[in-house]
Amino acid sequence: MELHIVTLFPGMFPGPFGGSILKRAQEKGLIDISIHGLRQFGLGRHQVVDDYPFGGGPGMVMRPEPWFAAVEAVRQAVAQEGRDPSTLPVVLLTPQGRLLRHQVARELAAKPGLILLCGHYEGVDERVRLHLAEDEISIGDYVLTGGELPAMVLVEAVVRLLPGVLGAAEGAWEDSLSSGLLEGPQYTRPREFRGWDTPEILLSGDHALVAQWRRQQALRRTRERRPDLLEGVELSRQDKKLLETNL
């Protein structure tokens, strides 16, 4: 998968992309990340990227030309290397976007690549949304200063879904975690710590019972903390019974 990131702050990326999972994915050739500084596409000798808002008001707005020029340069380079740039959706990271959820990450992971545009606190000229971006994504309802950290979050969420990125063991976990439920409690040694014991069932060696207990804990925790998630989950008759009974 090829990932292109257009940003005013290219210096933010090497750190997070130079560690752990993303580093390994790049080394294995599973992803190719390029960072494109927006400033180089700025206007005139001062490489201007923003301007006063029409209609007045405080602050500045990011002009459209640098964004279009940056995306066109990326597309040209992609075409030059014999790939089809129209297969790479342009995604704007913005607080007005649709919320990034596991399902959205899956959707994006199915693409051959992405061109991510990092919005900024100043706001971006509407023509960028209307005529350049095909998709707009937010990572949640809190105010950040720009789309850079959201782009990193999106990349991590997407890349770990690509075949070969996670080891087999981690991949198997993925199936159980993307059940749409919160995870239940986990314990490891010591069996008793400062007087706090491990639930007896986990030590019983009865694998079927352990599986039932875990499912019950996940269901209850989800109902307690994230009832909104239960809406999206099909509960079996067994699940409904588990929510009622005590194991």
Ligand code: 9D3
């Ligand atoms: C109040 C009008 N705008 C500020 C002049 C709103 C605004 C625009 C852009 C507030 C913050 C930002 C910068 N944030 C992002 O670009 C962003 C973001 C976020 O702030 N939260 C969650 N997800 C995202 S994705 C991009």
